[in-house]
Amino acid sequence: MASAPENEKNASAPEKKTLTLKSMINNEEFVVDEHVALQSVTIKNMVDSDCAGDVIPVPTISGEILALVIEYCKNHANPSASEDDLKKADAGIVAKDIYTLIDLVLAANFLDIKGLLEVTSQKIADSIKDLPHQDVREIFGVENDYTPEEEAAVRAEHDWAFEGFP
Amino acid sequence: MEMQVDRISNLPGHIVDKIMSQLSLRDAVRTSVLSSKWRYKWNNLPNLIFDNQSIVVSSQDQTSIKNKLVNVVDQVLLLHTAPIHKFKLSHRDIQGVNDIDRWILYLSRGSVKEFILEIWKGHRYKLPSSLYSCQKLIHLELFNCLVKPPPTVNGFGSLKSIDLQHITMDQDRFEHLISSCTMLERLTLMNFDGFTVLNINAPNLQFFDIGGVFDDVNFRNTFRLAIVSIGLYVNIGYDQNLTLGNAGNLIKFFSQLPSIQRLEVQSYFLKYLAVGHTPGKLPSPCMELNYLSIRINMNDTDENLAALCLLRSSPNLQELEILARPEEQIFPERVKNIWLEEYYDCPFNQLRLVKVAGIFGVRCEMDFINFLLANSPVLERMTVKPASNDRGVGVAEGIGPVPASFGLSHSVQCTLTVDSHILTLSVSNELHTKWRFQSLSSLHHSLLSLFSSQISQKPLALSFPQSTPRLWSRTVRAPRFVVTASAVAAPSPVDLETTNLMKYVKSRLPGGIAAQRIWGTGRRKAAIARVVLLEGSGKVFINYRDAKEYLQGNPLWLQYVKYPLVALGYESSYDVFVKAHGGGLAGQAQAISLGIARALLRVSESHRIPLRKEGLLTRDSRVVERKKVGLRKARKAPQYSKR
Structure with a gap:
């Protein structure tokens, strides 16, 4: 790094490539190092097949979710991070409300980031386990389209699973 | 909303x-x-797991529980549509019933990859022959089963991992099973019967964990085996010495293990290795071995020789653990001291961590420690744990006359547990040179006397600015030693007040009681006890107080607390830390007993059977019966007289 500061941008460009991710929902842009972004298999495929320009548009993901995804990728791109630290960082990222989590799981699915998909789906599962189904319905806003008789029939079919639940 | x-x-x-x-x-x-x-x-769902969480039974009646479990599994299997990846049946209330045959037959028609069957209760369950036609199986785990594959079976072509515990199988079938699974990478065997010779022929095997009673173990084509842990649970007699030709068990055992990386020799297996001729060194050293753990009787010459041979053949060792078998060492016999003669020809150039536990401070053990110190130039940490408290001082003194040439490039931290004071002795020298250890040993003594007279609460630092350069100090400048020792208060209530004990207990439990690995909760009447086990020497602390003091010296209550550990023979291998609340002292003592028993299950699931036999895993559900209206107490009727 002997070059003058004004040349720095050019000098460092070949060794540390950056990519710009742009959320198509609210047009926010994020500049990330290439090796961070390449954890997403989708982006990797785009870069490998040379169809990525300077700015990679990311449809259907809002800027706020994209920021979380990038935080996750940054943590996991750091080779010196220990297993425990990563676990803690992951727990911090997924400590969100259920709607953010669903957006996050969709984003992870679209960008094809296996680890993130794993932790978010685990978190969603954790948030509904051992809850009565009425609460699960409320949490997710699932509309009950059974008639009371149908519901009773489905319940009766699996009565063993409903023992101890109202 | x-x-x-x-x-x-x-x-x-x-x-x-x-x-x-x-x-x-x-x-x-x-x-x-x-x-x-x-x-x-x-x-x-790809994974179907039937265990205590997924099927909750509330009834007490055995037949209705059985019917319910069978119905649930039947129903789930019938309704399920996607291919089953993993099938696990491990419910505490299931016995080896015929319905399992039907489920296995159903699974064998699909492409199940992982099959786990654990029968918790009753007799060994005889596996149906349909299991052996699951050709896609990758992982097979069985507990309490009778394994009898028909002789025509070709084995599992893609099976990579086998875990068999408490199983019965005959010799031929075992050998055939192992050798026909050509892809096998992991093999775990615990508490088996029906076969006594382990002939292992598995070219892809990498992981081998075995514990049980057997006569002999033979490896063939195990050139990729890297991680081995073997425990022989029975003490073989001396006269059982087979007339072996020229090679002893040690040579035979290692001849087929060229790429071994981790080895644990548990229980009495070193005795087996010591049978027959033990050479000074193995013909081909274990170049990749970096972790070695040995359980040894230091008073047995043959075992010492076998251990020495192993150590001398492991030049790249990084971590070493030596665990003595204290129960055999109570009567020291005269042993030929081998650790002195061999000082200089066996350098461990990568050995960083050493742990020595359960020793008595006899000559041979001290020589062994000194042997390690003398040959380990990059040693970073050595932990020495005496078998019991009163032996600690002897151990500390024994290390005193350390060999004069002690080459160090880093710093050494030597932790000694002496008479329940934890004495950490860390030594660092600034120059990469050899030093005279004699000055340190005298320091050792002075420190010891310091500790025995009075316990200092804060760490004290002593620095030695200069030591006389002797023959082998090649450097001009004299090295500077800094020796720090920190003491933690001892748990004797006589001379220490409770705050010190509290500090000590807290220092043993970093992160609090909830953050520990081996824990259990017990309840009895209104009492609740949270129990944590840590490796130690058998001390018990309840609510930051010594157990004897807390339980007011009542022998019966103390007996309750000690019983689970005694039942498994662990009375001096674990320290017990308890937080108890609610109820009275008797209830708390029994709650602790249950808590300890449950914690021991976390140590090993194999403790379940002995503990269950002693009735230690049963929550005593008797509580005070409520008072009834119209009666004086629960059952006492008011006095009445006829006239």
């Missing part, structure tokens, strides 16, 4: 499947009642 959009129902199918597979079977099945879209979603 505001009505929110239902987004989870519209998630892509594979994401829903993923979320579902993280739920227990019971929770997953319950989603069918959410809405009509969800009715059949659980049918795609």
Whole structure:
């Protein structure tokens, strides 16, 4: 790094490539190092097949979710991070409300980031386990389209699973 | 409540499947009642796990429990549509019933990859022959089963991992099973019967963990085996010495293990290795071995020789653990001291961590420690744990006359547990040179006398600015030593007040009681006890107080607390830390007993059977019966007289 500061941008460009991710929902842009972004298999495929320009548009993901995804990728791109630290960082990222989590799981699915998909789906599962189904319905806003008789029939079919639940 | 959009129902199918597979079977099945879209979603679960969480039984009647379990499994298997990846049946109330045959037959027609069957109760369950036609199986785990594959079976072509515990199998069938699974990478065997010679012929085997009673173990074509842990649970007699030709067991054992990396020699297995001729060194050293753990009787010459041979053949060792068998060492016999003669020809140039536990401070043990110190130039930490408290001082003194040439490039930290004071002795020198250790040994003594007279609460630092350069100090400048020692208060209530004990207990439990690895909760009457076990010497602390003091010296209550550890012979291998509240002292003592027993299950599941036999795992559900209206107490009727 002997070059003058004004040349720095050019000098460092070949060794540390950056990519710009742009959320198509609210047009926010994020500049990330290439090796961070390449954890997403989708982006990797785009870069490998040379169809990525300077700015990679990311449809259907809002800027706020994209920021979380990038935080996750940054943590996991750091080779010196220990297993425990990563676990803690992951727990911090997924400590969100259920709607953010669903957006996050969709984003992870679209960008094809296996680890993130794993932790978010685990978190969603954790948030509904051992809850009565009425609460699960409320949490997710699932509309009950059974008639009371149908519901009773489905319940009766699996009565063993409903023992101890109202 | 505001009505929110239902987004989870519209998630892509594979994401829903993923979320579902993280739920227990019971929770997953319950989603069918959410809405009509969800009715059949659980049918795609790849893993079917029937255990205590997924099927909750409330009834006490054995027949109705059995019928319920069978119905649930039948129903789930019938309704399930997607291919089954993993099938696990491990419910504490299931016995080896015929219905399992039917389920295995059903699974064998699919492409099940992982099959786990654990029979907790009753007799060994005889596996049906249909299991042996599951050709796609990758992982097989059986507990309490009778394994009898028909002789025509060709084995499992893609099986990579076998875990068999408490199984019965005959010799031929065992050998055939192992040798026919050509892809086998991991093999775990615990507490087996029916066969006594382990002939292992598995070219891809990498992991081998065995514990049980056997006569002989032979490896063939195990050139990739890297991690080995072997425990022989029975003490073989001396006269059983077979007339072996020229090679002893040691040579035979290692001849087929060229790439071994981790080795644990547990229980009495070193005795087996010591049978027959033990050479000074193995013909081909274990170049990749970096972790070695040996359980040894230091008073047995043959075992010492075998251990020495092993050590001399492991030049690249990084971590070493030596555990003495204290029960055999009570009567020291005269042993030929081998650790002195061999000082200089066996350098461990990579040895960093050493742990020595359960020693008595006899000559041979001290020589062994000094042998290690003398030959380990990059040693970073050595932990020495005496078998009991009163031996500690002897151990510390024994290390005193350390060999004069002690080459160090880093710093050494030597931790000694002496008479329940933890004495950490760390030594660092600034110059990479050899030093005279004699000055240190005298320091050692002075420190010891310091500790025995009075316990200092804060760490004290002593620095030695100069030591006389002797013959082998090549450097001009004299090295500077800094020796720090820190003491932690001892748990004797006589000369220490409770605050010190509290500090000591807290220092042993970093992160609090909830953050420990081996824990259990016990209840009795109104008492609740949270118990943590740490490796130690058998001390018991209840609510930051010594157990004897807390339980007012009542021998019966103390007996309750000690019983689970005594039943397994662990009375001096674990320290017990308890937080108890509620109820009275008797209830707390029994709650602790249950807590310890449950914690021991975390040490090893194999403790379940002995503990269950002693009735230590049963929650005593008797409590005070309520008072009834019209009666004086629960059952006492008011006095009445006829006239």
